[in-house]
Amino acid sequence: MFTVEERDRFRKRLLARAEADDTVVGAAFTGSYADHEGDRWSDTDLVLAVRGDLTPTLDRWTGWLYDDLGARHHWDLSVGAGVIRVFLLPGWLELDLTFAPETEFGPRGPQWRTVFGRPRPLEPFAPPDxxxxxxxxxxxxxxxxxxxxxxxxxxxxxxxxxxxxxxxxxxxxxxxxxxxxxxxxxxxxxxxxxxxxxxxxxxxxxxxxxxxxxxxxxxxxxxxxxxxxxxxxxxxxxxxxxxxxxxx
Incomplete structure (x- = not known):
């Protein structure tokens, strides 16, 4: 299993790549890491605001996660016009990486911490009916x-x-x-x-x-x-x- 130190280094690499990517104009943590440090078992939830077509950025990041970080598998969830791509990495590191259009970059719940970029005001996700x-x-x-x-x-x-x-x-x-x-x-x-x-x-x-x-x-x-x-x-x-x- 991953260590906390390995997970922290992994998060720093993610943010460094996001800041160096010209198509990424915003980044934010969601989940437990957004409002506190999480615990030993917390995964990483990161939202990227993407300028223009999502597909090239999504493909480029996916290739990097497999080629450089050794991703083992991924699967997708749709969220509005964006995509949550869920990755499994060595050591059972989980990354929930959301690629969102600029217009859909913003908090929909209380767990949100902007790293850079300008979040938009969005409607919160509806609770279960x-x-x-x-x-x-x-x-x-x-x-x-x-x-x-x-x-x-x-x-x-x-x-x-x-x-x-x-x-x-x-x-x-x-x-x-x-x-x-x-x-x-x-x-x-x-x-x-x-x-x-x-x-x-x-x-x-x-x-x-x-x-x-x-x-x-x-x-x-x-x-x-x-x-x-x-x-x-x-x-x-x-x-x-x-x-x-x-x-x-």
Missing amino acids: ADTLTGLLWHHALHARACIERGRWWQAEHWISALRDHVITLACLHLDLPSAHAKGAHLLPDDLSAELATTLVRSLAAEELHRALTAVVAAARTELAHSRPELATRLTPMLAELTNTPVT
């Missing part, structure tokens, strides 16, 4: 129950675990905690964390899957009662029917 997440709760619960009845154990486990993820996201939203990728899950109240711990699937036996489904549906009912009480009144009897548990 609570209505969609609520719909996924009952959808996943229904499909988990069907998979248990069909004897599709792995698929049942998939739906149960996905349902738990959405309960965590909804809880983080209503408590104003970071909601993406369970980043605020460790800050949830102890009683909710304890309830969520009972939802973990411990084996693929039908009885265990039904127990875990019952537990995660109970957690979903608890969350809805806190965040969407009117909707919880409508859905609770149906969710209870799905797991054959009494309405309380």
